[in-house]
Amino acid sequence: MHRDMSRILLIEDDPDCRTIVRTYLEYVGYEVLEEGDGEEGVRRAREEDPDLILMDISLGGMDGWEATRILKADPRTAPIPVIVLTAHALTRDQERSREAGCDGYLAKPVDPQHVAREVRRTLDERGRG
Numbered sequence: 001m002h003r004d005m006s007r008i009l010l011i012e013d014d015p016d017c018r019t020i021v022r023t024y025l026e027y028v029g030y031e032v033l034e035e036g037d038g039e040e041g042v043r044r045a046r047e048e049d050p051d052l053i054l055m056d057i058s059l060g061g062m063d064g065w066e067a068t069r070i071l072k073a074d075p076r077t078a079p080i081p082v083i084v085l086t087a088h089a090l091t092r093d094q095e096r097s098r099e100a101g102c103d104g105y106l107a108k109p110v111d112p113q114h115v116a117r118e119v120r121r122t123l124d125e126r127g128r129g
Protein backbone atom coordinates (compact mmCIF):
# COMPACT_ATOMS: atom_id res chain seq x y z
CA MET A 1 0.00 0.00 0.00
CA HIS A 2 1.35 3.40 -0.95
CA ARG A 3 1.39 6.06 1.72
CA ASP A 4 2.44 9.62 1.06
CA MET A 5 3.34 10.28 4.66
CA SER A 6 5.98 8.25 6.44
CA ARG A 7 4.86 7.05 9.85
CA ILE A 8 7.15 7.40 12.81
CA LEU A 9 6.58 5.54 16.07
CA LEU A 10 7.88 7.57 19.01
CA ILE A 11 8.46 5.49 22.16
CA GLU A 12 9.23 7.93 24.98
CA ASP A 13 8.01 8.13 28.59
CA ASP A 14 8.56 11.88 29.02
CA PRO A 15 5.40 13.66 27.78
CA ASP A 16 7.24 16.96 27.23
CA CYS A 17 9.86 15.31 25.07
CA ARG A 18 7.11 13.45 23.18
CA THR A 19 5.28 16.68 22.50
CA ILE A 20 8.38 18.51 21.27
CA VAL A 21 9.43 15.74 18.90
CA ARG A 22 5.91 14.94 17.69
CA THR A 23 5.03 18.56 17.02
CA TYR A 24 8.11 19.17 14.91
CA LEU A 25 7.89 15.91 12.98
CA GLU A 26 4.24 16.59 12.18
CA TYR A 27 5.18 20.12 11.13
CA VAL A 28 7.67 18.76 8.59
CA GLY A 29 5.10 16.29 7.29
CA TYR A 30 5.35 12.99 9.13
CA GLU A 31 2.57 11.04 10.78
CA VAL A 32 3.58 10.32 14.37
CA LEU A 33 2.36 7.47 16.59
CA GLU A 34 3.23 7.65 20.27
CA GLU A 35 3.71 5.17 23.08
CA GLY A 36 4.95 5.85 26.59
CA ASP A 37 6.56 2.52 27.49
CA GLY A 38 8.56 -0.32 25.97
CA GLU A 39 5.91 -3.05 26.11
CA GLU A 40 3.28 -0.88 24.45
CA GLY A 41 5.87 0.34 21.97
CA VAL A 42 6.69 -3.21 20.87
CA ARG A 43 2.99 -4.05 20.59
CA ARG A 44 2.31 -0.92 18.52
CA ALA A 45 5.27 -1.59 16.22
CA ARG A 46 3.92 -5.08 15.47
CA GLU A 47 0.43 -3.72 14.92
CA GLU A 48 1.27 -0.68 12.79
CA ASP A 49 4.53 -1.51 10.99
CA PRO A 50 5.83 2.08 11.18
CA ASP A 51 8.51 3.30 8.75
CA LEU A 52 10.87 4.20 11.57
CA ILE A 53 11.02 4.05 15.37
CA LEU A 54 12.44 6.72 17.70
CA MET A 55 13.26 4.87 20.91
CA ASP A 56 13.97 6.39 24.29
CA ILE A 57 16.34 4.26 26.39
CA SER A 58 15.20 5.16 29.91
CA LEU A 59 11.62 3.89 29.99
CA GLY A 60 9.64 2.52 32.92
CA GLY A 61 9.70 -1.29 32.95
CA MET A 62 11.35 -2.61 29.81
CA ASP A 63 14.11 -0.23 28.66
CA GLY A 64 14.73 0.86 25.09
CA TRP A 65 17.56 -1.60 24.56
CA GLU A 66 15.36 -4.53 25.55
CA ALA A 67 12.50 -3.28 23.35
CA THR A 68 14.93 -2.90 20.43
CA ARG A 69 16.33 -6.42 20.94
CA ILE A 70 12.78 -7.83 20.85
CA LEU A 71 11.92 -5.89 17.69
CA LYS A 72 15.15 -6.89 15.95
CA ALA A 73 14.66 -10.57 16.88
CA ASP A 74 11.23 -10.63 15.19
CA PRO A 75 11.45 -10.98 11.40
CA ARG A 76 8.30 -8.87 10.99
CA THR A 77 9.74 -5.86 12.82
CA ALA A 78 13.48 -6.37 12.28
CA PRO A 79 13.59 -4.25 9.08
CA ILE A 80 12.16 -1.17 10.82
CA PRO A 81 15.02 1.25 11.54
CA VAL A 82 15.36 2.17 15.22
CA ILE A 83 16.97 5.46 16.26
CA VAL A 84 17.77 5.70 19.95
CA LEU A 85 17.16 8.86 21.99
CA THR A 86 19.10 8.97 25.20
CA ALA A 87 20.50 11.29 27.81
CA HIS A 88 23.29 8.78 28.45
CA ALA A 89 25.75 10.43 26.10
CA LEU A 90 28.49 7.94 26.81
CA THR A 91 30.39 5.86 24.32
CA ARG A 92 29.49 2.71 26.23
CA ASP A 93 25.81 3.48 25.67
CA GLN A 94 26.36 3.96 21.98
CA GLU A 95 28.04 0.56 21.90
CA ARG A 96 25.14 -1.00 23.82
CA SER A 97 22.73 0.60 21.37
CA ARG A 98 24.56 -0.91 18.43
CA GLU A 99 24.70 -4.30 20.17
CA ALA A 100 20.92 -4.15 20.68
CA GLY A 101 20.55 -3.57 16.94
CA CYS A 102 19.77 0.15 16.90
CA ASP A 103 20.33 1.87 13.56
CA GLY A 104 21.08 5.37 14.83
CA TYR A 105 21.73 7.31 17.98
CA LEU A 106 20.72 10.81 19.13
CA ALA A 107 21.78 12.43 22.39
CA LYS A 108 19.33 14.31 24.60
CA PRO A 109 18.27 17.00 25.08
CA VAL A 110 16.78 16.45 21.65
CA ASP A 111 17.01 19.13 19.01
CA PRO A 112 13.84 18.54 16.96
CA GLN A 113 15.45 19.77 13.72
CA HIS A 114 18.34 17.38 14.27
CA VAL A 115 15.88 14.55 14.93
CA ALA A 116 14.01 15.36 11.71
CA ARG A 117 17.27 15.41 9.70
CA GLU A 118 18.32 12.04 11.12
CA VAL A 119 14.87 10.57 10.41
CA ARG A 120 15.01 11.83 6.80
CA ARG A 121 18.53 10.52 6.28
CA THR A 122 17.68 7.10 7.70
CA LEU A 123 14.46 6.78 5.68
CA ASP A 124 16.28 7.79 2.48
CA GLU A 125 19.02 5.25 3.20
CA ARG A 126 16.49 2.47 3.71
CA GLY A 127 14.23 3.53 0.90
CA ARG A 128 11.37 3.53 3.41
CA GLY A 129 10.44 7.19 3.14
Ligand SMILES: [Mg+2]
Pocket residue numbers: 012013014056057058059
Ligand atom coordinates in the same frame (compact mmCIF):
# COMPACT_ATOMS: atom_id res chain seq x y z
MG1 LIG B 1 12.76 8.38 29.36
